[in-house]
Amino acid sequence: MLTLYTDLLCIGAGLAGERCAVEAAGAGFEVICLSLVPARRSHSCCAQGGMQAALGNCAMGEGDCPDVHFQDTVKGSDWGCDQDVAWLFAETAPVEMRRLAHWGVPWNRVEPGVHTYYKGGKPFEKEELEENRGLIHARAFGGTAKWRTCYASDGTGHSVLYTMDNRAAQLGVQVHDRTEVISLIHDGENCLGAVARSLRTGELVVYLARATLIASGGFGRIYRNSTNAVINDGGAHIAALDTGMVPLGNMEAVQFHPTGIVPTDILVTEGCRGDGGTLLDKDLHRFMPDYEPEKAELASRDVVSRRMTEHMRKGKGVSTPYGDHLWLDIRHLGEKHIRTKLREVDEICQYFLGIDPVNALIPVRPTQHYSMGGVRTNRDGHAYGLTGLFSAGEAACWDMHGFNRLGGNSLAETVVAGGIVGQKIVEYLKGSEVSFPTGVVRDQVARDQERIEALINGENGSENVFDVREAMFDVLEYAAGIYRNGDDLERGVGELQEIHERANRIGLKTSGVGANPELALALKMPGMVRLALCVTYGALLRTESRGSHTREDFPERNDRDWLSRTLATWKDGASLPNLTYEEASPVYTIPPGERGYGGGKIIPRDAAKEEK
Amino acid sequence: MARTLTFKVFRYNPQDPADAPHMDTFVLDETESMTLFIALNRIREEQDASLQFDFCCRAGVCGSCAMVVNGRPTLACHTKTADYPSEITLLPLPFFKLVGDLSVDTGTWFREMYQRVESWIHTDLDFDPNEQEERMENDVANAIYELDRCIECGCCVAACGTARMRQDFLGAVSLNRLARFIIDPRDKRTDAEYFEVIGNDQGIFGCMGLLACEDVCPKELPLQDQLGYLRRKAALTAIGRKGPKNPQLP
Ligand SMILES: Cc1cc2nc3c(=O)[nH]c(=O)nc-3n(C[C@H](O)[C@H](O)[C@H](O)COP(=O)(O)OP(=O)(O)OC[C@H]3O[C@@H](n4cnc5c(N)ncnc54)[C@H](O)[C@@H]3O)c2cc1C
Ligand code: SF4
Ligand code: SF4
Ligand code: FES
Numbered sequence: 001m002l003t004l005y006t007d008l009l010c011i012g013a014g015l016a017g018e019r020c021a022v023e024a025a026g027a028g029f030e031v032i033c034l035s036l037v038p039a040r041r042s043h044s045c046c047a048q049g050g051m052q053a054a055l056g057n058c059a060m061g062e063g064d065c066p067d068v069h070f071q072d073t074v075k076g077s078d079w080g081c082d083q084d085v086a087w088l089f090a091e092t093a094p095v096e097m098r099r100l101a102h103w104g105v106p107w108n109r110v111e112p113g114v115h116t117y118y119k120g121g122k123p124f125e126k127e128e129l130e131e132n133r134g135l136i137h138a139r140a141f142g143g144t145a146k147w148r149t150c151y152a153s154d155g156t157g158h159s160v161l162y163t164m165d166n167r168a169a170q171l172g173v174q175v176h177d178r179t180e181v182i183s184l185i186h187d188g189e190n191c192l193g194a195v196a197r198s199l200r201t202g203e204l205v206v207y208l209a210r211a212t213l214i215a216s217g218g219f220g221r222i223y224r225n226s227t228n229a230v231i232n233d234g235g236a237h238i239a240a241l242d243t244g245m246v247p248l249g250n251m252e253a254v255q256f257h258p259t260g261i262v263p264t265d266i267l268v269t270e271g272c273r274g275d276g277g278t279l280l281d282k283d284l285h286r287f288m289p290d291y292e293p294e295k296a297e298l299a300s301r302d303v304v305s306r307r308m309t310e311h312m313r314k315g316k317g318v319s320t321p322y323g324d325h326l327w328l329d330i331r332h333l334g335e336k337h338i339r340t341k342l343r344e345v346d347e348i349c350q351y352f353l354g355i356d357p358v359n360a361l362i363p364v365r366p367t368q369h370y371s372m373g374g375v376r377t378n379r380d381g382h383a384y385g386l387t388g389l390f391s392a393g394e395a396a397c398w399d400m401h402g403f404n405r406l407g408g409n410s411l412a413e414t415v416v417a418g419g420i421v422g423q424k425i426v427e428y429l430k431g432s433e434v435s436f437p438t439g440v441v442r443d444q445v446a447r448d449q450e451r452i453e454a455l456i457n458g459e460n461g462s463e464n465v466f467d468v469r470e471a472m473f474d475v476l477e478y479a480a481g482i483y484r485n486g487d488d489l490e491r492g493v494g495e496l497q498e499i500h501e502r503a504n505r506i507g508l509k510t511s512g513v514g515a516n517p518e519l520a521l522a523l524k525m526p527g528m529v530r531l532a533l534c535v536t537y538g539a540l541l542r543t544e545s546r547g548s549h550t551r552e553d554f555p556e557r558n559d560r561d562w563l564s565r566t567l568a569t570w571k572d573g574a575s576l577p578n579l580t581y582e583e584a585s586p587v588y589t590i591p592p593g594e595r596g597y598g599g600g601k602i603i604p605r606d607a608a609k610e611e612k
Numbered sequence: 613m614a615r616t617l618t619f620k621v622f623r624y625n626p627q628d629p630a631d632a633p634h635m636d637t638f639v640l641d642e643t644e645s646m647t648l649f650i651a652l653n654r655i656r657e658e659q660d661a662s663l664q665f666d667f668c669c670r671a672g673v674c675g676s677c678a679m680v681v682n683g684r685p686t687l688a689c690h691t692k693t694a695d696y697p698s699e700i701t702l703l704p705l706p707f708f709k710l711v712g713d714l715s716v717d718t719g720t721w722f723r724e725m726y727q728r729v730e731s732w733i734h735t736d737l738d739f740d741p742n743e744q745e746e747r748m749e750n751d752v753a754n755a756i757y758e759l760d761r762c763i764e765c766g767c768c769v770a771a772c773g774t775a776r777m778r779q780d781f782l783g784a785v786s787l788n789r790l791a792r793f794i795i796d797p798r799d800k801r802t803d804a805e806y807f808e809v810i811g812n813d814q815g816i817f818g819c820m821g822l823l824a825c826e827d828v829c830p831k832e833l834p835l836q837d838q839l840g841y842l843r844r845k846a847a848l849t850a851i852g853r854k855g856p857k858n859p860q861l862p
Contacts, residue, residue, distance in 0.1 A: 037666070038719030040764060041674040098745040104733040104798060106756040109748050134747025153757050158673065162760065166732035169723070177719040178711070200711055201627055229668045263645055266671040321643050351672055351690040353645055466657045510662035514627025515712055518661035 001445065002205045006032045007429055009193055009209035011181050011236045014042035015157075015411065016393025017215030018164045018173070019418025020425060025171040027426040032207065034179045034196055036231045039165045043217050043229040044414060047157030048344060049269065050139060050149035051412035053093035057110055057135040059126040060117065060147035066090040068145050071590060073400060073409060076143050078547035078557065079592040080250070080402025080565070083585045085379055089400045089409075089416050096415045097136060097150050104163045106152050108137045140274075141408045143300065149408040154344045157411055164415075178515075179205065182523055184212070184239045184389070185444045191389035192436055194239065195448050197523070202514045204448060206441060210434045211425050214240060214383070214391040215418070218371035222532050224473035225323075226368040227260050227267045236395060238527030240375050241534070245385035247567035247580075249376035249397030251531070252538035255404060255548045256482050258304040260367030263322035264352055267369070268345045268362065270407065273297040275337070277330040279308065280361065281316040284327070302404060302482075302548050305366035309482045318363065327361040334358075366482060370394070370410065372401045372548070373535075376567055381421030384567070388434065390425055392417040399565065402584065403547025455522050456512040461505025465522045468506060471499045472532050480536045485552040489540035496536055497575050500529045534568040534577045541579060542566065545600060559592045559605040615642045617693055619655065620701045621663070625712045635701075636660070648681065648688035648702075652714075664713035672830065675763030678705055678770070679714050685767040687830045688714075705770040718766045725782065729790050729809055734801045751862035752797065758860055759792035759838070761831050768825035768835065774818045782815050784825035784835040791838045794845075795858045803849045811846045819843075834860065 008024045010017040013035035021031045035042060056064035069090040074083055101107055112130040116123050117140075141149040152159040168175070178199035185192045185208070193208040219234030220226040240246040258279075259268050273279075278286050279297055288296040291307040299307075308326055311317070317324030330338060330345070335358045338346050342357075349357040375391035376384045377398055383389040392398070393414045400413060454460050479492025503526040512519040544558035545551050563584050568577040592605055617640050624633040638655045649670045656663045668676040670689045677688040680703040682696060693700065708716035725731075762785055769775045769783040787810060793799045794806055810816050819839055826835040837859045845855035 037668050037674075037676060038722065038764070040722075041668045041676050041719075043669070045763075046669045046671065046673050095741045098743075099739055099741070101745045101748075102733075102737070102739040102798075104796065106753040106760060106796075107748075109750040109753050111750045134749060136745055137750070152760075153754070155673075155757070155761060158763070159757065159760055166726065169726060170730075170732045175723065178717070200717070229674065230670060231668055263650065264647065264670060348671070352647065352692075354692050354694060466661070508661075510660070511628070514625050515664060515715070516662055517656065517664060 002203070003208065004032065004205065005208045006030045007209065008211045008213065008425060009207050010034065010213045010215055011194060012042070012215035012217060012393070012395065013039035013165075013175050013177070014215060014217055014393060015044040015161055015164055015414035016395070016418045017213065018168045019415045020213050020215065020392055020422035021173045022164065022167050022171060023419060023422025024426055024429065025168070025173045029426065029429055031173045033168070033173060033175045034181060034207070035175060035177045036180055036199065038177045039168070039175045040162055042161065043232055044161045044411065045158045046229065047411045048154045049141065050151030050156045050408050051097065051160070052141065052144065052148045052406070052408040053097040053150055053412055054090065054146070054148055055094050055097065055136055055138065055150065056146070057132050058138050058147055059128050060140065061138050064146035064148055066094070069093065069148060072144050073406060074590045075595045076404055076406040076409070077400070077402025078404055078595060079559070079563065080253070080546055080584050082379070082399045083587055083589050085398055086400045087589070088379070088420065089413060092416045092420065093412050096412070096419055100160060100163060100415065101136060103167050105159050108151055108153065110135050110137045141406070143406045144408070160411070160415070180520060181236050181239055183444055183448055184243055185441055186243055186386055187437060187440050189387055190434060191386040192434065192440065195444055197520070199515050199520065202516060202519070204445060206445060208436050208441070210432060211388050211390060211429055213421070213425065214375050214389070214395050215393045216395045218394040219531055220368045220371060222472065222528050222535070223368040223476055225260065225265045225365070227257060227265055228368070233524060234528060234531050235524050237375065237531055238524055240383070241530060241570045242527065243386060244569060244571050246389065247376045247384050247569045248534055249373055249399060249565050249567055250403070250538070251373035251534040251568055252480070252542055252549050252566060253372035253403045253547060254368060254480070254535060255370035255372060256302070256305040256366045257369035258301060258308060258366050259328055259364040261348065261353060262320065262325040262363040262365055265367045266348055266352055268328065268348055268364065269342075270301070272328060272330050272342060272345060275330070275342070276333055277328055280327040280329050281311060282318045283316070287311050287316065302550070305482050306550060308366050320363075323365070325363045325365040328364045329361055330357055331359060331361070370405060372403060372405055373397055380424040381417060382424065388428070388432070390421055392421040403549055451523065452512070452519065455506060455508050455519060458507030460507065462507040463502050463505045464509065465506050465518060465525055468499060468503050468525055469521070469528070471502070472496065472529050475499065476532055476536070480532070480539055483550055483552055484539050486540065489536060492536045493533065493540055493576070496529060496533050500526060500533065500575065503529045530570055530577070537577055538566045538568060538579060556601040556603050558603040560603045560607045563592060563605055615698050616640070617642050617651070618699045619651065620699065621714065622703045623713050624710065625662070625664070626710060627712070642693055646693045648691045648693065649677070651693060652688065664711065664715040666715050673763060675765035678718070678765040678767050679703065680705060680770070685770040685828050687765060690830070705766055707770050707775055708766060718764065721766070722764045725786050726789065728782070729786050731789050731793070733793070733796065733798050735798055736800065746798070748797065752795070755858070755860040755862065756792060756796050759788055759795070759833065762788060762833055763831060765830060767828045767830060771824040771828045773822060773824065774820055778814070778818065780814050781818050782810060784819070784839060786810070787816060787842055788833060788835055788838050791842060791858065795861055803845070803855065807846050807849050810842065811850070816843050816846055
């Protein structure tokens with residue numbers, strides 16, 4: 001068996017993983033990044049919109065500062081975030097955007113003169129100042145008081161990830177792609193590295209490391225319909241949960257985006273609605289004003305997603321072999337606008353739907369988009385539960401997003417957190433000594449090997465892995481979607497427990513030889529169901545509505561009982577996660593209040609306490 | 613509508629000593645808006661769970677899913693079955709090392725490529741976190757972005773005659789990458805330094821200019837312009853002249 005040693009092992013070579021790697025390699029440490037795909041194919045490359053940082057260079061960003069960014073972020077989180085972390089983030093973001101410029105990102109820049117911009121479908125004029133010529137420009141995004149989203153045309157994630165990977169290559173960071181972590185190695189106190197399976201040969205490889213970072217992105221693929229890349233299936237979250245000691249935070253906080261296209265759930269931008277697009281039902285009736293007379297299609301993401309679901313539940317969706325959907329209508333915006341201002345949408349429609357949005361309706365439905373929950377860390381990115389284990393990016397619950405993250409704040413988080421956590425890892429590496437007990441390593445590898453053999457030989461049963469996955473998808477769809485209620489959640493938890501049993505009885509239909517994809521899925525299937533149970537059980541117990549977590553039977557945001565973060569751990573052999581809670585924030589620089597959008601009632605923090 | 617599709621798919625698992633390269637046939641009912649992403653996943657789930665292929669973003673932006681569809685390298689995720697006859701032949705990209713079935717190892721080749729052309733900004737300036745960013749004209753930023761759009765799918769290399777003849781050929785994608793750094797004012801390499809990397813048969817002089825690369829590029833990168841520009845510039849650099857302006861620049 002191949003065994004490799006390194007100072008820092010990054011599980012993940014997306015923006016968060018590589019930003020940490022660059023920091024450690026820059027300080028002279030040896031770093032290996034693992035990835036399921038070549039680093040540049042990581043999901044970070046898909047982000048188009050941009051990343052938030054209060055530079056205040058453009059006319060519509062005038063007067064912006066980290067303070068305003070901080071306020072937007074806390075409100076966006078519905079007061080579920082750690083405010084110290086949100087502040088650290090807002091303060092550091094401008095420096096990181098400039099650093100990216102230094103490393104080679106072709107940010108769009110300020111062009112002085114009078115420009116025509118659009119708001120709510122209507123044009124207006126604004127002058128960019130000569131003194132700001134050539135500085136980083138910014139565009140508008142939802143939930144922000146100022147134009148603050150830095151962008152490189154419509155390929156921000158792509159440009160930033162390529163730049164970061166260039167930088168990593170320059171510093172000698174190794175990327176072992178087509179390599180999948182299946183478990184963490186630990187002695188009960190320290191994390192010592194990970195066991196990985198080669199997706200080229202199927203062989204197991206042991207990585208021993210003085211520090212280990214989980215930067216594996218989101219786990220959206222436990223849902224059937226998601227904007228996430230197909231590799232975002234939570235493999236590293238499972239490895240963390242399976243230690244029995246590392247808690248996952250706020251797993252019930254799952255963000256849905258209103259406009260994924262049908263059938264492939266590829267995202268079409270919020271800009272469609274921002275520029276005046278409307279949502280229609282199967283009778284071609286514009287229904288949003290019936291529910292939200294004021295804001296209609298321009299209500300916030302969670303609100304629009306909720307209303308669309310409600311409307312389809314009334315039988316107003318268009319039914320297809322791929323499920324129900326609604327229509328997005330941008331035809332009235334005209335050919336010129338669509339081919340230039342919405343070029344990306346135009347391409348997606350032509351390529352993936354074979355329709356021309358200039359004269360055809362776009363089939364859309366709300367779809368899973370972002371995982372606010374993840375490996376719970378402290379402010380330094382150090383995971384709870386094990387020394388030497390860190391986490392950053394979408395995989396982590398650091399926690400600056402609370403129960404709803406703002407557009408443009410996630411990509412920025414990957415590099416900001418990556419920089420900060422990377423520095424903390426460097427400090428840790430300078431002061432730590434680790435020993436690698438061979439027995440611990442051998443035991444972990446033996447456990448993984450046994451699981452593989454049992455699957456190949458069908459020792460535990462002959463359940464079909466795809467059937468099990470479909471069953472899990474079904475439950476999450478009805479129980480842990482946009483709307484949740486006690487009855488469905490309770491039923492869902494029960495069914496997922498049965499599905500978990502089935503997942504433990506999977507047997508392969510194929511030989512499992514080499515880079516067999518059936519084996520890869522079968523190995524993580526029981527863990528995916530455990531993640532699904534963390535989401536569903538957490539949602540069942542959280543009897544309030546906050547951010548993206550909406551309980552029909554508990555419509556209030558309940559600060560009295562639930563201004564808290566859920567922590568889920570999983571003991572070996574258990575059938576449910578163990579849930580505990582901690583205070584959402586150590587300080588409330590901005591005391592809990594109204595978000596200013598979305599409506600809803602609030603039970604104040606100082607209302608008389610009830611027994612929980 | 614409601615056609616029955618026949619997929620002829622290249623199969624070979626190099627890890628299995630009992631296996632030899634062959635073609636398998638799978639039959640599927642076509643559904644509305646079906647793409648090769650949907651079709652191949654259905655085949656894997658319903659007919660043969662060992663079938664290897666790569667998808668990641670499934671949205672035409674990550675470059676994972678390039679394969680040869682009825683003779684032409686393209687992205688499988690944005691290929692609609694409706695645009696094809698009812699018999700579709702799928703082969704892995706040539707040139708790259710085969711991982712298994714339709715899956716090839718583009719990652720290793722591209723990483724070596726960007727080490728060879730040193731695909732990063734070369735500068736002596738240190739980053740100062742207390743300073744404002746260095747200014748850049750927006751036109752220049754846009755020009756760099758245009759060449760930065762490559763998704764490293766490998767279609768251009770797979771379609772290239774020179775690449776088929778010499779394994780060390782850098783390919784249009786590498787030349788385009790270097791062109792991106794040549795127009796970037798942050799990169800301080802001299803023309804002579806750039807042409808040390810590409811001014812030979814592995815680079816611009818190996819290229820036969822038949823432009824299969826540009827024809828198949830799913831991102832429609834201006835590969836032809838860049839190849840021509842580099843060739844002219846290399847010749848002029850060799851005789852000590854400054855060379856023409858990149859057509860991408862304003
Ligand atoms: C369609 C779409 C558009 C978006 N647009 C924006 C936007 O405009 N602005 C914004 O702020 N945010 C946006 N987001 C969110 C943002 O893109 C992601 O949150 C962010 O890129 C996550 O980066 P990351 O580094 O944490 O993880 P990723 O980039 O997802 O990288 C994860 C890495 O982990 C590896 N990995 C995973 N599991 C394993 C394992 N078991 N073993 C080994 N390696 C593993 C993967 O191979 C990969 O290298 C968008 C998201 C989507 C889905
Ligand atoms: S033009 Fe040059 S690089 Fe392009 S396909 Fe032909 S030989 Fe290859
Ligand atoms: S240049 Fe075009 S075809 Fe070649 S790798 Fe890049 S995107 Fe693919
Ligand atoms: S899967 Fe990403 S380009 Fe096709």
